[in-house]
Amino acid sequence: VRRLILDEASVVSAELLCQVSERIAFAKKESPDLMTKPFGGITAICAGGLGQLRPVGSAALYAADLLGRLQARTQETLRGGRRPLGAAIWQQLTRVVELRK
Secondary structure, eight states: EEEEEEGGOOOOOHHHHOOOHHHHHHHHTTTTHHSSGGGGGGGEEOOOOSSSSSOTTOOOOHHHHHHHTTTTHHHHHHTTOHHHHHHHHHHOOOOOOOOOO
């Protein structure tokens, strides 16, 4: 696997994004240096409008309360479970391409 494509990213929760990242990193366990990188070092492409549907029963990747927790201390974020870690992974995705008509 070289790429991960997540369509309809607005319905992906921060917790789910973290779980997907963990599973891919675990699958890359033959390369210990890749296990510590988000998504095991593969390219992640997220598509879809974030202004659409939110995740059901969980926090969105861009939820203000999660992002506020990230700006506290890193240690607190790491102890806070998968939601803050998922939001931290989301913030590491740095390139954005906006498609227009």
